[in-house]
Amino acid sequence: LPFASQLVSPRTITGSANVLNKGAIDWGYHGLMAYGSNSTIFVIDTRNVQIVQSLDLHKSIVKKILWVSCVETKSDGNPSIQLISGDASGHIVHWDITTATALSVLQDSNKPILGMEWVPGLENELMLAALHSPYFLVIWDIRKQTKLWKKSFTDTLLSFNFDPFNGSRIAFLCPDCILFVDDFQIGKIPSTNGRKFYISSPRLDSTSEDSLKGRDRLKRLMKGLVVGETRPKPDEAMTITECLQLTYHKSLRHHLLLLYPRDVILIDLHINQTIGIIPIERTMSPLIQVCTTRQRDVLYCLHESGSISVKIRRRNNNNITPSPIDSVADSPNIDMFVCYDHKCQSEMIRQMKGSKVLGLSVDPITEKHVGKFIKFISSAIITGEPSILTEVRRESHKCESPPNDNTASCGTFIKPGIPAKGERNMGSHRYGTYAHPFTPLSLFNFRLLPTSVLSNVNGQITIVKMCPPVTVKNVQHFLPILGVGTSTGFLYIYNLSDGTVYKELAIHSFPIRGLEWTGLKSVITFAYGDGAKVKNEVYMTDIWTGHSIPIRSEKTLENPISILKVSPLRKFFVIVIKEGPFEMWDLHTLTLLRTMSKKFPFVVALEWSPIHSVKSIQSKKKDTELGRDGMFIFLKLLSSVNSCNNILNHVIMIKKSCLLLGRPFVREHLVFSDTESKLYHFNVEEDGIKDGIKIPPESGVGMVTSIAFKANQIVQGDSDGSLSMWDLKARSSKQVNTNRGAIRYLRFAPGKTNLKLIILYADGLDIANLKQNTYEKISHLKWGRENGRIVDVDWANANYPVIATEDGWIRVLDISLTKSSSTIQQYQFKDVIRCPSLLPPKLLSKIHFLLCTQYWKLVPSYEVFTVKDGISEQDLPSKFFSCLDVNAQLKLLNLGSGFAGLNIAEKCLRVSRALGDWYGVDLWTVAIYYLEVAVAEKNSSKEQAVSMKSETPLDTCYDYLADPFSYQKLQLERVSVHEWKRGDYKHTQNVVEKLVLLGEMDRAVQLLLETDIDNPNYYSDAIKACLVATIQKTGAAQSTIKLVATNLIANGKIWEGVQLLCLIGKGLDGCRYLVSYGMWESAVWLAKSVLAPAETLEVMIKYADQL
Structure with missing residues (x-):
């Protein structure tokens, strides 16, 4: 690929997560998914599974993540994609995903975030409910960045969940109970600490559990009730501490799920009883x-x-x-x-x-x-x-x-x-x-x-090394790839332009300790295990083919290798044995040129010189360097030779081949330091090593730990944190104390005149500029995070360093060392991101309109838009960022060949689903259903229309929007479950009430007659049974019953009066009384269950006005 498309930007490549990140994951409406890994948030494209963005501002573990509603982001002036995240220190950050910037940072206390949810019905207002440990509920206005109120409960809270059907209800999971709040309002703090409920369900011992199988065991487990306010006896209680999760059912009103390690319990909150249990097999x-x-x-x-x-x-x-309400x-x-x-x-x-x-x-x-x-x-x-x-x-x-x-x-x-x-x-x-x-x-x-x-990555990162920098010669095929060695012996090659794994190679059986590039397509790595005497593994690997050639394979146990360095001209490489002599090797022939004697000083830091090598090339005829293919022919030839004599013969043959290929014999230079901090200079030629000069250390210099050599500058870093700088051209030296402890690593940035130097310490790093032999600090980073120390550092390009931490993270930082992410427009992606929400909100609305209409065109176009369609030129195909290309996003939508033949409503439904507009999906699903019902009623008899509604009802999540026939059938089924689960007298009376309201008179009478004769209510139930069984709808009877019902309602017996009204067919009057007492939910339920469509419409219109 052309170099222009291989730019490197600050980004983060994910490593392993933390156990405390549990639950920090959320899939958004736009097809992007976010998850928290340690203190960083990653956004990935779920279609191509590639990292879209990384958000790095939190200083502690990310606990919860929540996408902002799609409705709010359509407003003008707002970022197109937003996210909320909470961490273990109580911080809540509001993010703009496209720019990777924090719109706001909120904090009430330093208590960890346990849960976050949008207040139902107010998603467009960005009202956030956040639960802080141990028992604080805080309501935030995210848009205004203000706290509305804070409620402190008396019980320890673990998690919470809003009722998706009624935003005034919240359920909290506590260590020993469940807490319900029924009066939640955004404008005021709840007046009470909620209602406590304890789970009462006898545990089966192993013997009884074996004897009870299938349905009998389920019935035994379901006998327990949800007991209110008082703790059940210890021998009856199912310990709530085993409960892992509490959540409302999203498709059924008034149903709650409790998750246990081996069971899922379904509770009906109308009767506060377990109505179902979902066990898992023992083998699972x-x-x-x-x-x-x-x-x-x-x-x-x-x-x-x-x-x-x-x-x-x-x-x-x-x-x-096909439907839960079809029978x-x-x-x-x-x-x-x-x-x-x-x-x-x-x-x-x-x-x-x-x-x-x-x-x-x-x-x-x-x-x-x-x-x-x-x-x-x-x-x-x-x-x-x-x-x-x-x-x-x-x-x-x-x-x-x-x-x-x-x-x-x-x-x-x-x-x-x-x-x-x-x-x-x-x-x-x-x-x-x-x-x-x-x-x-x-x-x-x-x-x-x-x-x-x-x-x-497989294992912990041990070393990173960037490939050779881009030059005029390799610009056409250059890839900014990073070599990463791990503790498991794997070598990963990352493409830093798009943040993806380019290659994954299993090379060593020990942790990789060192890595050097020998070109753009090959590396030398060495690895060894733990211990004083080890088996050193050295391999040269072609990263394209994965072919590896062992070096020094004849060696047995010895001291570990401490340094391996390849010369700038890729002609030689040096292997330094810890507390032993170093070896000089010919890189092209992989032959040992010289091993220093035991009297040679121990090398602790070493670096090749770039100066004279460049001059020697310029002074000779043009170098027709041996290509990598030719080199590996020689290496494969060598790998088949075992004896030393044969190796020498092949070396002579290869040297002759090199002459025929036009390769000159060049001279290179290296400098190193010993344990006494003396600096040595040596000349290296194909004939061997020639001694150079020795420079004694300056006073006060500690043991040298690293050397960097660039142009005329030699820099030494020591264990005391001092930098010794030599300007060879000016023949001057200078010493700088960094005051940051021992220096671990020094590295100059690529570029002929670029003298930026990166300095790695135990607790962070510095970047300095050494122009004109002066030390000018550019930036400073103190790494105090809990997610692992920095294990290695290198330059990703001339301006951006790349760091690796021991927990597997790789970060490309900007020159200020403050940013590890960029705007989405700066990133390169392997595949185009399928996310229309990345487009500007006004443009997205225009696309939505064009896809759903275009009725003014004879031949509508749904895959390519032009300026004639009202799309501006800057929004049309982009060379650099295809994610903002309108037509690229249209092609990825894949609306289908039959899309043009759909009517407008059906197009709106499909487009809403494709664009991730869940409010639009709900709107058009309901609209299409009732449009079809209207057509059926117009073209056929009413009975056929009712039949159609019973066969293809709306899903139960639409609840009050369902047609009356389906809604009534669902309520009857639910009452049947209540009747089956009835236990005490009060529960039976609730069932009777529902049966009367639903018109099931025979079943109501049967239950009333079942009242025990010793019950104080036996006589009143018997009279009520007679009334229900013999009710007459004459004018006088209706007047009398209506008068009694009115008096009952006026004296606080609302449901008793409403029952009487329903008995004489005055359900609408009952709904009106319920509305007058503020019982809107009950009024709507009654209207949908018993009233005719015209009367139901009257109640629903009033309910909509109230909302």
Whole structure:
């Protein structure tokens, strides 16, 4: 690639995460996923699994991450993509992803963040609820950067969750109970500390558990109630401390899920009882997280092993059907407990020792893709399943997008209506083709397969070395690649222009201790184990082919190698043995030129000189350097030779070949320092080493630890933190004390006249400029983070240093050492990011409009827009940043060949899904449904319309927006579960009340007559049963009952009066009374359950006005 497209920008390449990062992962509406790794946040493109951005401002462990709502970012003047993150020190940072800058930093205290959620209904206002340890709930106005209020509870809180159907309700998980707050308001602090509930469910011992199988065991486990306010007896209590997670069900109102290592409990909050339990098999790994979905009653369960299982609700008649509300409510005489079938499970991930599964997040738009966060093995795993959506979504068949044919296939999925591999690419597409809603789901095979992995380095980083710098000769094929050695003997080659792994090579069996580039395509590495005497491994490796040639393989146990340096002309290399003589080698022939005698001083620091080598080349005829292919022919020839005599013969032959190829015999120079800090200079030629000069140390100089040589400057760093600088041209010297302790490493930046020097210390680094023999500090970095010390440093280019930490992180910093990230426009990406939200908000709205309309064109265009469509020239194809290219994003949307034939509503639905507009998806899903209902009512009889509604209802997450027929059926089913679970008299009375309101008079009478004769309410229940059974709708009877109902309501017996009104068909009056008392939710429930459509509309209009 041309050099212009291989620019290096400040960026961070992720390493291993921290166990405390558990739960710091969130999948956004735009297809980007963010996760916190140590104190840094990474944003990845889930389509191509590449790092899009890194955010590095937190000083402590990132605990929680939350994407900003898509509605807010459409406002003018706001960044297009925003993120909220909270850390262990209580800081909350509001990020602009495109520029990697913090819009605001908020902090109430230094207590860790335990959870963050947007206040329901106020996402567009950026109202954030943050839970701080141990019991503080803080409400923030993110836009105004102010704290609205802070509530201190009396119980220790672990996590919390808003009710997705009612924003005034919050559930908190405590160490020994569950806490409910029912009066949450953004404008005032809750008046109470909430209502406590304890889990009461007898544990089965091993003996009884073996004797109880299947359904009987489930019923035994479900006998416990959620006991309010008082702690149950110890022998009855299921210890809540085992509870790992609390979350509201996203598709069913008033349902709560509690996650335990071996079970998931489903609680109905109307009756405060367990109505279902989802156990896992003994052979399966324990659970650590569960995610519910909105669009179907489906659970994604994350296991400790890293596998993901999918649980789908089973109907009581044991028939799996396309909708959870598609069958008539069952008789209460049969078991009504809620069961979930285990449909599929992903493969377990092979984990390294110490690895940990840290979190799971679900794609909020399709809910068929999940991201998994694992320590050590990978930062994130994207798991997709093309077939699972047939059960977790119901859509109009003609409105669905086709598969994304641009994604590589990862498996064959065969199902009705979808061709097998070879006919269509069934890869990890974001928007798949779903089954027809009437198709029995038992016909489908469900599978959950990993589709892509974002990996870390294998082991700890031990050394990094940047490839030779760009020159006029190599500019056309130059790649800014970084060699990274690890403790496991792996060599990683990173392309710093896009931050991806270019090559991964397993070379050594010991930790790599040193690495030197011998060109743009080959490296020399050495490795050894622990101990005083070791086996030194030295290999020369072609990074393109992976072919490695051993060097010094005949050596046995010896002192470890301390230094390996390759000369600037790639002619020689030096190997220094710790506390022993060094060896001079010919790089092209891999032959030993000379081994210094034992009397030779011990070398502690060494560097080659660039000065005379350059002059010697210029003084000779043009060098026709031997290419890398020719060199490796010689090296492979040598690798087949064993005896020393044969090696010498081959050396003579190779030298003659070098002469024929035009290679001159050159002279190079090196300098080194010994244990007494004396500086030595030697000349190196192909004939051997010639002694040079020896310079005694200046007074006060400690042991030299590193040497850097550039132009006329020689710099020595010692163990006392002093720099000794020699200007060879001016024949002057200077000493500077850095006052930062021992110097570990010195390195000049690339560039002929660039005299920037990087200095590595134990606690950080400095960058200085040494022009004109002066020491001018440019920047300073003190590395005090908890995520590992800096193990090595080098220059990524002439201005940006690159550092590596022992926990596997690589950071390219700017010259000020303050930034390790850049704007998205500065990055290079291996693949175009599929994220239309990166476009400016006004432009995105214009694209949305054009895709949904274009009715003024005879032939609409949906893949290419021009200036004629109102798109400005600067928003059209860009040479440098294709992510902001409108037409590139249009092609990645892949709306499908049938898109042009859809009507406007169907286009709006598909475009909303493609652009990640979940509010638009909800709006157009409901709109299309009722448009179809209206057409059906117009073209057919009313009975047929009702029948259609019963077969293809809206999903249960739409709740009050569902048609009355489906809503009533769902409520009847729920009352049947309540009736099956009734225990005491009070519970039975609640069931009777619901049955009367729903018009189930016979069942209500039966329950009233079941009242025990010793019960004080026996007589009133008997009279009530007679009233319900013999009610007459004559004028006089209705007047009397209405008068009684009015008096009851006036005296506070609201529901008793409403029941009487429903008995005489005055449900609308009952709704009006409920509204007058502020009971809006009950009024809407009653209207949807018993009123005619016209009357329901009246109540819903008032409810909408109230909202």
